[in-house]
Amino acid sequence: MASITDTQFQPIVSLENEQLGYVSGKKAHSVLSDLNLSIAPGEKIALVGKSGSGKSTLLKHLRQSSSMPVAWCPQEPSLVPMLSAFYNIYMGQLNHHHWLQNLINLIIPKAQTKSDIRSIASTLEIEPLLNSSVDQLSGGQQQRISLARAFYQNADVFIGDEPVSAVDELQSRRLINQIIAKHSTVIIALHDIDLARAFATRIIGLKDGAVELDVSADNVSQQDLLTLY
Amino acid sequence: MTDATLTSSINTSTNSAVTYRRVSLLFLITLFICLPFANLSINTLDPWDELSRIGAGFLAPSFSNYQTLTEALLNTLAFAFQGVALGGVCGLILSLFYQKTVIRQFSAFIRAIHEIFWALIFIQITGLSSATGILAIAIPYTGIFAKIFGELLNEVDHRPIDAIGSQSNTLNSTLFIRLPLAWQHIKTYTCYRLECGIRSSAVLGFIGLPTLGFHMETYYKQGQYEEAAAILYVFFILIGTARFWLKPLLLPIYVLASIWFLPWQSYGDWSLFTRFITEDIVPGPLKYAQGDLLSQSAIFADWFTQRWNNEILPGVLNTLILSQISLIATGFIALLLFPWVSSLFFNKAGRFTGHSVLVVMRSTPEYLLAFIGLLIFGPSMLPGILALALHNGAIVAHLIGLYSQVLVLRDDASTGINRYFFEVLPRIYRQFLAFLLYRWEVIMRETAILGILGIPTLGFYIDSAFEEIRFDRALLLILVAALLNIVVDQIATWSRTRLHIHQRPGSL
Numbered sequence: 018m019a020s021i022t023d024t025q026f027q028p029i030v031s032l033e034n035e036q037l038g039y040v041s042g043k044k045a046h047s048v049l050s051d052l053n054l055s056i057a058p059g060e061k062i063a064l065v066g067k068s069g070s071g072k073s074t075l076l077k078h079l080r081q082s083s084s085m086p087v088a089w090c091p092q093e094p095s096l097v098p099m100l101s102a103f104y105n106i107y108m109g110q111l112n113h114h115h116w117l118q119n120l121i122n123l124i125i126p127k128a129q130t131k132s133d134i135r136s137i138a139s140t141l142e143i144e145p146l147l148n149s150s151v152d153q154l155s156g157g158q159q160q161r162i163s164l165a166r167a168f169y170q171n172a173d174v175f176i177g178d179e180p181v182s183a184v185d186e187l188q189s190r191r192l193i194n195q196i197i198a199k200h201s202t203v204i205i206a207l208h209d210i211d212l213a214r215a216f217a218t219r220i221i222g223l224k225d226g227a228v229e230l231d232v233s234a235d236n237v238s239q240q241d242l243l244t245l246y
Numbered sequence: 247m248t249d250a251t252l253t254s255s256i257n258t259s260t261n262s263a264v265t266y267r268r269v270s271l272l273f274l275i276t277l278f279i280c281l282p283f284a285n286l287s288i289n290t291l292d293p294w295d296e297l298s299r300i301g302a303g304f305l306a307p308s309f310s311n312y313q314t315l316t317e318a319l320l321n322t323l324a325f326a327f328q329g330v331a332l333g334g335v336c337g338l339i340l341s342l343f344y345q346k347t348v349i350r351q352f353s354a355f356i357r358a359i360h361e362i363f364w365a366l367i368f369i370q371i372t373g374l375s376s377a378t379g380i381l382a383i384a385i386p387y388t389g390i391f392a393k394i395f396g397e398l399l400n401e402v403d404h405r406p407i408d409a410i411g412s413q414s415n416t417l418n419s420t421l422f423i424r425l426p427l428a429w430q431h432i433k434t435y436t437c438y439r440l441e442c443g444i445r446s447s448a449v450l451g452f453i454g455l456p457t458l459g460f461h462m463e464t465y466y467k468q469g470q471y472e473e474a475a476a477i478l479y480v481f482f483i484l485i486g487t488a489r490f491w492l493k494p495l496l497l498p499i500y501v502l503a504s505i506w507f508l509p510w511q512s513y514g515d516w517s518l519f520t521r522f523i524t525e526d527i528v529p530g531p532l533k534y535a536q537g538d539l540l541s542q543s544a545i546f547a548d549w550f551t552q553r554w555n556n557e558i559l560p561g562v563l564n565t566l567i568l569s570q571i572s573l574i575a576t577g578f579i580a581l582l583l584f585p586w587v588s589s590l591f592f593n594k595a596g597r598f599t600g601h602s603v604l605v606v607m608r609s610t611p612e613y614l615l616a617f618i619g620l621l622i623f624g625p626s627m628l629p630g631i632l633a634l635a636l637h638n639g640a641i642v643a644h645l646i647g648l649y650s651q652v653l654v655l656r657d658d659a660s661t662g663i664n665r666y667f668f669e670v671l672p673r674i675y676r677q678f679l680a681f682l683l684y685r686w687e688v689i690m691r692e693t694a695i696l697g698i699l700g701i702p703t704l705g706f707y708i709d710s711a712f713e714e715i716r717f718d719r720a721l722l723l724i725l726v727a728a729l730l731n732i733v734v735d736q737i738a739t740w741s742r743t744r745l746h747i748h749q750r751p752g753s754l
Binding site for chain 2: 095
């Protein structure tokens with residue numbers, strides 16, 4: 018029991034003076050420097066900043082260093098285009114099962130699997146698309162399947178990189194609410210400031226390779242956010 | 247909905263994976279239709295004993311006959327260089343007119359006849375001479391070069407041609423605009439074909455020409471496995487190092503050197519040629535027939551019925567059965583082996599092993615593998631299937647391995663077997679089918695040839711006809727084999743169009 022209570026108070030991620038970047042060829046490029054960040058369970062975080070400010074790099078690192086399993090929703094939908102939406106969603110749980118079971122499911126899906134995936138699909142309004150392969154679907158539809166895949170991972174922590182950028186405003190609010198309802202801790206990179214303020218408890222703003230802003234959502238003004246852009 | 251979107255939604259299923267599954271199922275059904283008719287028995291008393299003795303030969307190769315070996319090696323190269331050079335020049339000329347139907351059909355016909363069949367024909371006219379070896383390679387390669395060069399010339403960037411306006415399809419625009427644009431590809435492809443030419447040249451030894459295959463056959467038949475292994479090693483090194491010494495710039499030097507080493511020589515003359523064309527290949531009943539046209543055609547029909555029942559029908563059926571099983575076995579081998587050369591599955595050390603195995607398998611000609619397989623398992627379809635599937639499977643595995651390297655998977659993608667079936671297999675499947683369809687024609691050609699080793703495909707009946715000096719029969723059967731290849735080529739092209747797959751990799 019002790020370990021469970023421990024993880025509830027321990028931060029999910031804690032970064033101290035960290036340096037993030039990528040290596041291309043022999044050159045190391047620094048994207049973010051002197052990073053100090055701690056994320057506690059239950060937080061709803063919006064990550065904002067211009068494109069190229071390092072949001073994706075930070076999110077990738079947060080996913081890798083998370084102490085708990087993460088439902089991951091990358092910016093590129095990263096779905097398998099030739100497979101049906103159903104199997105793309107199923108892939109969220111590939112690592113939960115033995116490969117033989119996965120293989121059997123690839124040929125004849127179990128009734129339980131089918132009903133689980135169908136119920137996630139119906140909350141995201143993509144149930145009619147389940148049998149179509151992803152290469153036949155629009156960008157917005159693909160994004161919702163990508164979300165369904167993340168939901169099916171059944172993790173407490175959700176990390177998403179612009180997960181609702183390809184759908185209209187009304188739908189994006191509904192989808193964000195679904196994400197919040199299904200996950201206790203949520204970290205989402207967004208370019209839509211209004212949407213960020215609508216759901217987040219904490220807003221982290223990146224600018225010029227550093228954390229420019231890290232405040233509770235209640236205390237942030239429109240002006241603060243605009244300085245990031 | 248516009249007309250275009252309407253047709254595309256009818257033609258393509260809403261699920262790509264389902265389409266692939268249907269195509270694969272169709273292939274599997276043909277496999278199960280063919281299997282009951284295939285003789286897959288092992289006819290040697292102790293296959294393991296033979297295998298272990300061949301293996302022992304590889305562990306202790308003997309280079310004691312290095313003089314014979316060197317001569318056979320140089321002969322192999324000389325036949326290949328001259329044959330491919332002649333084929334390249336003729337093919338290039340034909341490719342300039344490739345938009346003409348008659349040229350396309352002519353090219354399809356001459357490449358539908360395997361180099362070994364051409365060699366069997368030319369042995370009758372020019373004897374066991376350099377002319378036979380060179381022409382046997384040059385003629386089918388002309389057809390292949392004409393097709394590939396024709397396609398390359400057709401695929402060049404069209405803007406420079408559009409810029410000169412109306413006369414865009416003349417010989418001038420081809421020579422001065424298309425040819426320079428396609429030249430780089432033409433050079434690269436020629437180098438790849440030379441590699442194939444060296445393999446063809448080595449195999450021509452099995453029907454008597456003085457190349458590596460000749461000595462390989464002798465040594466194996468006499469049980470001299472150490473000497474035979476030495477030849478195979480030389481062959482592997484030759485093919486394995488080809489990319490270092492087979493450079494377009496050096497080609498003219500190699501060709502000139504090979505002409506000096508192996509000058510054009512023929513034991514035949516025009517009278518032999520004329521006799522072959524006007525007497526030898528004329529169907530027997532027509533040659534000796536008496537009486538009116540009606541009775542002549544009745545005799546001819548009778549002769550043809552006999553050929554149909556005794557040779558054509560069993561030969562074609564066995565060729566189809568063997569090639570179909572081999573095609574599907576090729577697919578399985580390719581899907582099994584490609585992960586070993588893909589960075590998505592194995593680290594550097596694992597991939598090095600994978601590459602080494604694939605290089606050996608794809609540089610050994612099917613004919614040679616089948617020959618060794620026959621020593622081990624005895625005469626049945628089994629060695630033929632193994633040979634075709636291992637060689638072609640390694641080629642396809644190499645190509646999809648390369649293709650899989652460029653796939654970008656998500657950061658949290660699964661690993662191992664889950665990755666194979668869910669992330670990678672669906673993504674490579676279309677390419678895989680395309681490569682397999684390109685290999686189909688090759689497998690069919692080679693299947694016919696394996697008959698010479700004793701598997702009763704068309705080649706078996708062709709070889710017997712030559713041995714019995716019944717050239718009329720041999721030529722009829724060669725024409726049947728050619729027709730079969732042309733039909734398969736057409737079906738493969740049609741299937742590729744249906745599946746929307748068009749790109750041909752440089753080495754198919």
